Every structure is written in structure tokens, then in C-alpha cells.
């Protein structure tokens with residue numbers, strides 16, 4: 145399969161938006177301008193951009209603490225996102241959520257959870273709602289390789305297949321769960337083998353290959369929309385840095401580091417674009433535009449006010465808590 | 468015509484209202500809510516028609532009316548049930564999760580505490596979770612340590628959850644309707660021993676507002692504050708003590724959290740004495756919170772320190788003699804009341 149130029153350009157733009165955003169965040173953290181917990185997605189940019197390119201704006205997404213790429217690729221406005229990460233009143237969640245809890249229903253981002261594996265059962269509920277209402281929406285839930293060892297994964301996979309829910313389980317297998325390598329937390333070679341245990345369709349794909357990743361995503365979306373039920377996608381990728389920004393990753397063996405550098409999705413995608421007769425100048429122009437957008441978003445975020453202390457009494461319940 | 472027959476003919480006796488059990492009341496409330504709103508769905512183990520409408524028959528007849536898409540018989544997967552309800556609620560549906568027994572809620576705590584309770588707040592009010600978690604429990608039927616606990620204090624400690632428990636069938640009907648209509652997650656605790664209790668049927672579209680306690684019996688000497696099954700014990704003790712000229716006011720909280728501070732404070736301000744009673748373990752229970760609040764707000768007006776009565780500090784035992792030793796006893800309640808009456812400063 146090959147990709148048409150529009151789709152390719154779409155994937156490229158989403159990917160580079162994520163990549164430049166991530167660079168900016170790391171530089172803000174490094175310089176001390178921003179102080180917060182931040183889980184970089186360096187190395188996983190393409191997986192999610194290809195997935196989101198296969199979705200509609202109103203499809204649902206449930207993701208994790210390492211989910212800023214998922215949210216951006218899904219369409220969360222950068223200014224609101226960065227303001228939220230910086231704890232400002234203008235953020236998506238008024239500064240009450242932060243990077244681990246980004247929510248933006250307007251772009252379908254319904255939940256971002258900091259609890260490993262908890263997004264899967266919730267994704268089923270969103271999909272169950274779509275099934276009952278026949279609204280044609282598809283739900284995608286992103287999680288890591290480590291998350292497949294928590295009970296919630298098992299319960300959710302079984303229920304999704306039982307009800308044939310329009311949900312896609314996108315496992316971004318970055319080969320580590322915190323400091324623990326894949327082979328040290330799981331006996332099977334591939335997570336996708338587990339799909340069979342639920343009678344579910346499973347696909348393993350190279351998440352750094354735009355063509356293959358998009359094909360897998362598209363097929364899963366089409367199946368879900370057609371009422372054919374869920375798919376487990378295991379997208380192979382690398383976590384090219386520590387677990388969170390600033391964390392040590394000296395536990396990664398040198399061979400692993402060599403391997404992941406060779407598989408870096410960004411240069412690979414650039415080469416693919418050139419193969420498809422995009423010029424480097426065209427691509428650079430796209431990136432320059434994205435960089436300007438990111439600068440403006442950062443400016444917006446840092447010039448925004450902090451939330452009012454009264455916010456603590458709001459949104460606990462529908463009715464405000466008395467002072 | 469005899470005198471009785473004449474009376475009947477002239478003024479037919481007011482028709483005696485229909486009586487319903489708590490199970491029928493809950494079934495009726497859910498049925499009505501499902502008829503009124505397509506978004507109301509029920510997920511739980513054995514709840515479908517094929518399984519006989521639930522272990523306690525609360526969902527009896529509902530699959531036949533609303534179909535398997537709305538009455539979802541689930542695998543034994545409490546996390547998946549709870550998560551699915553959270554997700555559906557985020558889209559504006561009003562799911563009801565049936566957790567067969569309250570102890571099994573413990574395997575779904577993450578979804579309740581980290582998600583259902585917090586998503587409204589953490590999203591800055593962009594989303595909310597209008598779901599009901601129905602669950603049942605109760606001490607006194609020999610179910611032992613893992614099938615009897617009252618865990619309301621755990622949930623009352625979590626911002627974002629409302630906790631409701633009816634003591635009679637009419638309240639069950641009205642509270643269930645309100646819980647389903649609430650835009651935040653509600654934990655609805657049913658006591659197995661109350662399922663067969665009958666009330667006059669309050670009829671369709673009956674609602675008891677959340678957050679409002681009821682004065683189950685008026686009195687002037689002591690306020691006895693309780694909820695759920697122990698309301699029945701409280702009323703009995705109040706009757707017994709009336710013979711000793713002690714006038715006990717019984718308050719049925721109905722909603723445990725948020726706490727109806729206004730009703731309770733007004734009562735205790737009037738009586739000057741309070742006893743808090745619950746079936747849950749006494750230590751660190753909701754009674755401690757209530758007693759503390761009363762001491763904070765009414766210290767100078769109290770004629771005696773607030774007394775607390777609750778379950779013993781052990782797992783709920785199986786053997787009937789032990790179970791009866793574990794559970795708060797009527798003599799204990801009466802003794803606590805007398806303690807407040809006899810208190811000398």
C-alpha cells in the first residue's frame with residue numbers, strides 16, 4: 145500500500161507539530177521557565193499522528209500521562225494545551241488538570257489518565273455510548289506496553305469484544321515501562337498475541353513506518369465504524385529518552401540506544417516525504433509555520449493569569465462548595 | 468342494610484394505598500427513568516432477562532422492555548463495569564452500575580476514586596460523570612467477612628461523590644429517581660435486610676431530593692442521627708424510651724454525603740443532645756465526622772458529648788451469635804441515649 149500525498153502531508157504536519165512542541169517544552173523545562181512533570185513522547189510522534197489522521201475530529205480519544213502527542217495530533221489547540229501544562233486559568237482545564245489530565249471534548253479528548261491501564265475500561269464506555277446512540281463515532285485509547293499487565297487491560301479487552309464495541313486499543317510498545325524493559329515484564333514476544341485470547345483482531349505494526357501504521361489505523365477505524373468490533377494494534381516504537389523529562393535512562397543498554405537512533409521516526413518520515421516529491425523547502429516552510437504557531441501559543445500561555453483560589457470550590461460537584 | 472353497609476354505600480372508604488417493597492420501589496424508579504430517558508442504561512452481573520433480572524431481582528422485567536443494549540449483563544469484571552459507566556456518562560448518558568455486593572466495589576476503586584469522582588474537577592468542568600453505583604450489603608444474614616461491609620466512610624472521604632442510602636421503600640423510589648437525575652456520581656447503598664420492607668407506594672415520578680435528611684420521629688430530648696437499616700432500630704428504641712419519658716428525635720440522613728448540616732444542627736440545637744448510630748465499623752466511621760461537626764458548631768449548647776455507636780472493630784463474623792455481638796444493639800443505643808440524658812457537667 146502507498147499513501148496519497150494529502151494523507152502523507154497530513155501525517156507529516158501532525159508529526160512535526162508534535163515534534164516541535166516537544167522540543168519547545170523540553171527547552172522551557174531545561175531553562176527553568178516551566179516547572180512541571182512532563183513525559184516526553186520523543187520517538188513516538190509518528191505512531192499517533194498516523195492513527196489520528198485516520199480519525200474524525202469528533203471521534204473519541206482516551207490517553208495517558210504520556211499523551212501530549214496524542215492530544216496534539218487529535219487537534220487540541222496548542223495555546224490551551226500549553227496554558228494547561230503551565231497551570232494557567234486559560235488552559236483546557238483551567239489549570240486544574242495539568243499535563244497528566246488534559247481534557248478537551250471539543251476535539252474528542254475525553255480523558256487523560258495518570259493511572260496505568262485505567263483508560264481502557266473508560267474507552268469501552270464511550271464506545272458503548274456510540275453503539276447505543278448509533279452516532280458512528282469510534283473511540284481510540286492509547287496506552288503503553290507496561291499497561292497490558294494490569295487487570296484493567298484484561299477486563300476491558302474481554303468486554304469490548306463481547307459487546308463488539310467500536311473501540312481501538314492502540315498499544316504504543318516503546319519497549320519500556322518506567323525502568324523495566326519489555327522482556328523483563330512480559331513472557332510473550334508480542335502483546336498482540338493476547339488479542340487472540342479474547343477472540344479479538346490484533347495487528348502488530350512498525351509504528352515508525354508511516355505507510356504501515358496508517359494502513360493499520362485505517363483498517364481498524366473502518367472495522368469499528370462498520371460495526372465489526374474492536375482491534376488491538378501493537379505499534380512498535382522507542383522511548384528515546386527517560387521515563388519523564390530529566391529522568392535518568394542509563395539502564396538502557398547501548399545496543400538498544402543504537403537501535404532506537406537508527407529507527408528515529410523523524411528522519412525516516414522526512415525521507416519518505418522527499419520520495420513522494422515533496423521538496424525540502426516545502427517541508428521546511430511547513431515546519432517554520434508550526435514553530436511560529438508554537439511560539440505564539442507559549443506567549444499566550446505565559447501571559448495568561450494563574451487560576452483564582454476560589455476554583456478549589458468549583459467543579460467538585462455541579463453546585464459550588466460553600467466557602 | 469346494616470349500618471356498615473349504609474356507610475359503604477354513602478361514603479366509600481378511601482382506597483388503601485398500594486404497598487410496595489423496596490425491591491419493587493427500586494425497580495419502578497429505574498423503569499420510569501429508563502422510559503423517560505434513552506440515556507439511562509444498566510450494567511451489572513446477572514442483570515439481564517436471561518439471568519433472571521438480577522440476583523435480587525431489582526432489574527426484573529427491564530430487558531423485556533428496553534432491550535439488551537440498555538440492560539447489559541456483564542462479565543464478572545467490576546473495573547470494566549465501572550469504567551464503561553464512567554465513559555458512557557462522559558457522553559451524557561446516565562448509566563447505572565450494579566455491583567452485586569458492596570465489598571466487590573473494592574476491586575473497582577480506581578475507577579470510582581480516581582476517575583468518576585475527579586473527572587469533573589480535573590477537566591475544569593468540561594466533563595461530568597452522571598452515573599449511579601448501586602450496591603447492596605448488610606449485617607445479619609450470615610454472609611461473613613467479605614459480603615457484609617458498609618464502606619460509606621471510604622467514599623464520603625472522596626471529594627466528588629454523593630452517597631445515598633434509603634431506610635424504606637418510598638424513599639428508595641424517590642432517592643433512586645433523584646440519583647439517576649444527578650449530574651454527579653452517586654453511590655446508592657441498599658441494605659439486603661431492607662429489600663422486603665413495605666411502604667405505601669408514593670407513585671410515579673416521585674422524587675426525594677438528595678442532600679435532605681428526614682425527621683423520622685420528632686422528639687425534644689435527644690437527637691438520634693442515623694441512616695439505612697439502623698433507622699428501624701432507632702425508631703424502636705425511641706418508642707421504648709418514650710415509656711421512660713425520654714423524647715427521642717430520630718433523623719434519617721438518607722443522603723450521607725453531602726451531609727445535611729442544616730437539618731441535623733437545627734435538631735441538636737433544639738435537643739442539646741446527640742447520638743450518632745451506624746452499622747459500619749464505629750472507628751473512623753461517618754459518626755466521627757458528624758460528632759466532630761456538632762462539637763465544633765454547638766459546643767456551648769450541648770448538654771452532653773455526642774455519643775457514637777457502630778459496628779465492632781473486626782471483620783463481620785459469620786456465626787449468628789458473633790454477628791449479633793458485632794452489630795450495634797438496641798440496648799447499646801438506649802444506653803448511649805441515657806448517657807447523654809444523665810450527663811453532669
Ligand SMILES: Cc1ncc(C[n+]2csc(CCOP(=O)(O)OP(=O)(O)O)c2C)c(N)n1
Pocket residue numbers: 210258259260287288289290291292318320321322383
Ligand atoms: C496503576 C499504576 N501503577 C504504577 C504507576 C506508575 N507508573 C507510571 S508510568 C509507568 C510505566 C508504564 O509503562 P507503559 O505502560 O509501558 O507506558 P509508557 O510510560 O512506556 O508510555 C508506571 C509504572 C501508575 N501511574 N499507575
Ligand SMILES: [Mg+2]
Pocket residue numbers: 288289290316317318319320321322
Ligand atoms: Mg512503555
